[in-house]
Amino acid sequence: MFICFVRFTPLVLASLISLQVHAAPADDFVLDKVVQVSRHGVRPPTDSAKLAKVTGRAQPRWSVPDGHLTGHGYAAAVEMGRYRGQVLRSAGLLPDGCPSSGQVFVRASPLQRTQATALALLDGLFPGCGLQPSVVQGDKDALFQADKMPFARLDAQRAEDSVLARMGGSVAGAQARYRDAEQQLRNVICAGSAPCSYAEEPWQLTQDEDGRLAIKGLGTQANLGETFRLEYSEGLPLDQVAFGHGRSARQVSQLTALTKAKYDFINDSPYIASRGGSQLMNQIALALGQGTPQAKDDPLGMPPDTRFTLLVAHDTNISYLRTLLGFRWSLGDYLEGNIPPVGSLQFERYKQLSSGRYFLRVAFEAQSLEQIRQLTPLTRAQPPLHADMTGTQGCITASVGVLCPLDAALQRLDQNIDRTALTPYHYP
Structure with a gap:
């Protein structure tokens, strides 16, 4: 065990x-x-x-x-x-x-x-x-x-305050701390692709029609990291996993840093x-x-x-x-x-x-x-x-x-x- x-x-x-x-x-x-x-x-x-x-x-x-x-x-x-x-x-x-x-x-x-x-x-x-x-x-x-x-709808202001607190008080500041992870993701997507159409975007707190909070920009990056992990888990050929950049379990996991960040900021908020x-x-x-x-x-x-x-x-x-x-x-x-x-x-x-x-x-x-x-x-x-x-x-x-x-x-x-x-x- x-x-x-x-x-x-x-x-x-x-x-x-x-x-x-x-x-x-x-x-x-x-x-x-x-x-x-x-x-x-x-x-x-x-x-x-x-x-x-x-x-x-x-x-x-x-x-x-x-x-x-x-x-x-x-x-x-x-x-x-x-x-x-x-x-x-x-x-x-x-x-x-x-x-x-x-x-x-x-x-x-x-x-x-x-x-x-x-x-x-x-x-x-x-x-x-x-x-x-x-x-x-x-x-x-x-x-x-x-x-x-x-019945479980969030109070918008309280939810936003709780997420901002977990981000250190600033959305832009939180994104700046993840610049290396964003660059790593960009390298994976853009390698061998010229010109590369992938564009990073500023993170922005949003609320959907159900009242749930999201971080625009980070959400897409988080989904990409999770997708790479699912590709590896599915047993897809390694040249298809993370566009050929997920050759091992460790490499794939390292590409999920922004996936973890999304959960750290939102799902791990005690209020949410x-x-x-x-x-x-x-x-x-x-x-x-x-x-x-x-x-x-x-x-x-x-x-x-x-x-x-x-x-x-x-x-x-x-x-x-x-x-x-x-x-x-x-x-x-x-x-x-x-x-x-x-x-x-x-x-x-x-x-x-x-x-x-x-x-x-x-x-x-x-x-x-x-x-x-x-x-x-x-x-x-x-x-x-x-x-x-x-x-x-x-x-x-x-x-x-x-x-x-x-x-x-x-x-x-x-x-x-x-x-x-x-x-x-x-x-x-």
């Missing part, structure tokens, strides 16, 4: 005390509930025509329409699901074979790539069982698209994360409390009480959750906090047999760039990349990872949920 050091964002730091870690016997803890939030798998750009226009260069050909899960992405997600199923079965949470009714619940964001990824994960977790994800009708689900819906992520975080917290002394009955709606809940979402959702948690990770060749295709935020609840107390383990797990590209079989000897969230006073280190008292963990989650950004939510 790969364990990395993580740091907490300012949102949670104020409530944390120095970490106290004690040894604990492995056989004293039983895994009894898991909520897993997974990003969709590998896809093409969501708007390849726009990227071709911006760069002035032809884009690689993909096997599926823009934004859809690819066959390669499906296979990588199946492998991740197969590995995760082995881990959860060995821990005694999942049965051999197909689960009984009420043991498993799966909800997918309504987009094609998330629905298809949910099917792929289910094929890996429960091969031959024919399980289907639950999906709402329409293109917006309040769990996954809260930031596009009126609390507006866009509270609906999902509230349902996760409610699920983790079920069947324990911390159980609550929320009049806005309760999640199904199952042993394993899988929510297939987007990197935006996971970025909001990590900000509310104060959880960051550094994995393999990825830049800090990166959320690769099918990367999963895992909430695992354990019961201590000797005391009857409940503990929570929060972890992030993802395949490396090479594992996705090569469709590497995942095993205990060759696992995906993994990071545990370190905790607060009272946390312990067991063979299963870092475990923190459930009551204290849920209190911290509740403190960071904006209850004015919640709406009634019901499951089938």
Whole structure:
């Protein structure tokens, strides 16, 4: 297992005390509930025509329409699901074979790539069982698209102030600090292209019709970096990855600096994360409390009480959750906090047999760039990349990872949920 050091964002730091870690016997803890939030798998750009226009260069050909899960992405997600199923079965949470009714619940964001990824994960977790994800009708689900819906709309001035604060008070000043990254991107796009039509533009804060904040200029550069990484992950020929400049996982990751900047400035804003992520975080917290002394009955709606809940979402959702948690990770060749295709935020609840107390383990797990590209079989000897969230006073280190008292963990989650950004939510 790969364990990395993580740091907490300012949102949670104020409530944390120095970490106290004690040894604990492995056989004293039983895994009894898991909520897993997974990003969709590998896809093409969501708007390849726009990227071709911006760069002035032809884009690689993909096997599926823009934004859809690819066959390669499906296979990588199946492998991740197969590995995760082995881990959860060995821990005694999942049965051999197909689960009984009420043991498993799966909800997918309504987009094609998330629905298809949910099917792929289910094929890996429960091969031959024919399980289907639950999906709402329409293109917006309040769990996954809260930031596009009126109930969680941002206050424009407060959102702008929060982003400016993260940018150091000046949009132009922030862009100046990323001149090297912008020049690196320009070199990739313009190399061998004469004349080069790609033009950098001044960054500008904007707000779309849904009320979401964006940084014009940076947004396009961020999409290019993410596209290069997806090209490598898909297994495209190396002369097509980043116009021939993505010959290794490390080279590709270095081209995502502006992708990271976009998330650092916007999604990691505590205010924006609390507006866009509270609906999902509230349902996760409610699920983790079920069947324990911390159980609550929320009049806005309760999640199904199952042993394993899988929510297939987007990197935006996971970025909001990590900000509310104060959880960051550094994995393999990825830049800090990166959320690769099918990367999963895992909430695992354990019961201590000797005391009857409940503990929570929060972890992030993802395949490396090479594992996705090569469709590497995942095993205990060759696992995906993994990071545990370190905790607060009272946390312990067991063979299963870092475990923190459930009551204290849920209190911290509740403190960071904006209850004015919640709406009634019901499951089938």
